[in-house]
Amino acid sequence: MIFADCKPIEEIVKNLKGSKNVLLIGCATCVAECAVGGEREVEILAPLLRMALEKEGGPVQITTKTLEKQCEAEFVEELVELMPGVDAVVSLACGIGVQAVADRFQKVAVFPGVNTSALTIREEPGLWATRCEACGDCVLGETFGICPISRCAKSLMNGPCGGTRNDGKCEVNPDVDCAWTLIVDRAEARGALKSLMEVRKTKNWSNSRHGGTKRVLREDLRV
């Protein structure tokens, strides 16, 4: 899922200073899964914001709404009836959702309420860990389903490095497993250790996230 962290409340309050009618919107998908932007979090932030803003100035009206998917135009359309009179929007969706709302309602200030930061899996209740860096050239088939880009502190393509601890943890963070130790262990368990010795094709980084704006066109879907 797309992972996000709560923005400091001071930052949100600062952005909303002077606003009298605020629309606070959540998203019921990824940010709800990581407990920062779903309906529950919207209902926590709304009273908190109102108390903070009323301390700063006059009365503020805060309307709440949680969309099924804030990154899809069809769902964003549900906000149309709530927009009249709204002078600021706070979106608890990921950066995609925030932009979908800002694009649709360009005359209103739309502020993010979270910092979108990673692609994660929930390992345990309350614990998320990065599993993907959206590098654009997936090697999971060669690394036995363990991503060295996101799970190795150095994003090494050939590991383990010399810093792996005796207990198989990463030298950078003792709470994190060494990704390459996991890869080697899994390869060994499958009896395929030799495959790691093969010389792989150079990884294509031009398709990664830092390769600039990406547009994907699928003619088969454009009827």
Add this chain to the structure above:
Amino acid sequence: MNGQAQTTAFEPDIVVLYCGHCIREDRSIISALESVKGFSARCSMVSCSSQIEVSHVLKLLEQGVDGVEVIACSEGACKSLVGSARAEKRVRYAQTLLGNIHMNAERLGISRKKTGITVEDIVGLATERADAVRALGPNHMKNGGKK
């Protein structure tokens, strides 16, 4: 109005949220809380304190309540095993959030000290919360936050 006069006249409005399983007796808690002096108190029973969400306590404060006291089962006595522990974590989280907006976290409290609590215990905990809140003055959200 000077600060001294405000402190003496101020009668905090307290809401007590309590788990129905940690109460030992059937006597009316409502009438006991109605007869308290120096503050007013209302109460609401839940079947497990884990049903109390962070948003519930924040909304009470948003509506102008001066203080909220949550009463939950003690460690090991919760019928839902971790319900009261969950409630405590939520209250602590809500206190942190209140601190983040520069509201005093003392407006909110949780007690999970003992099992089989009595009506007098509840009145006592409400009184303690009222005393803590009295020192802070009225919630700025009183009267719908209108100044």
